[in-house]
Amino acid sequence: MAVKIRLTRMGKIRTPQYRIVIADSRVKRDGKVIENVGIYHPKENPSRIEVKSDRVQHWLSVGAQPSDTVKALLRKTGDWQRFKGLPEPAPLKVAEPKPEKESLYIAALKESGIDPSKAYVPEEAAKAAPKAKKSAAKADESAKTEEVEAAADEASETKGE
CATH class of the missing domain: 1.20.5 (Single alpha-helices involved in coiled-coils or other helix-helix interfaces)
Known part of the structure; x- marks a missing residue:
C-alpha cells in the first residue's frame, strides 16, 4: 500500500483551511485518512502551519511520500531537513497577539x-x-x-x- 502525506481541504468557499493527513494514495482528496498530522491555514497572515513533527518523522521513515505542497510546508517547518539530516531553516513567523x-x-x-x-x-x-x-x-x-x-x-x- 502506497502511503502519501497530503492536504485535505476544509473551510468555506473562499477561506480554505487544510489538514495535513496520512492517506492511501488511491483514496480521494477528502476521503478516508489514516492519521491527521497537522493543519495549514494559508489565508491567515502569516500563514498558520502546525505539524506534529514526531508523527511526520515516523511516517517519512516508514516510506510515506509527501505531495509537492506538503513537502514545501515541511521545508518551512524544518521537518523535511530533519528527516534528510540537513541544517534547519529559521523559525516560522508567529502572528502578534491582538489587543483586547x-x-x-x-x-x-x-x-x-x-x-x-x-x-x-x-x-x-x-x-x-x-x-x-x-x-x-x-x-x-x-x-x-x-x-x-x-x-x-x-x-x-x-x-x-
Missing part, C-alpha cells in the same frame, strides 16, 4: 476626553441589568397576587361566619 477590545475601548474613551469610569459598563453588568429588572417585576407581581389572595381568603372567612 476592552483596552482598545478604554483608550479610545481617554483619547476623546471622556472619563472611562463613567462611560464604561461591563458586559456582565449590562447583561445582568435587564435580568434584574425582570426579576424585580416578577417579585412585585407575586407580592401583589399574594395580597389579593390574602384579601380573598379574609373575605371568604367573613362570609362563612
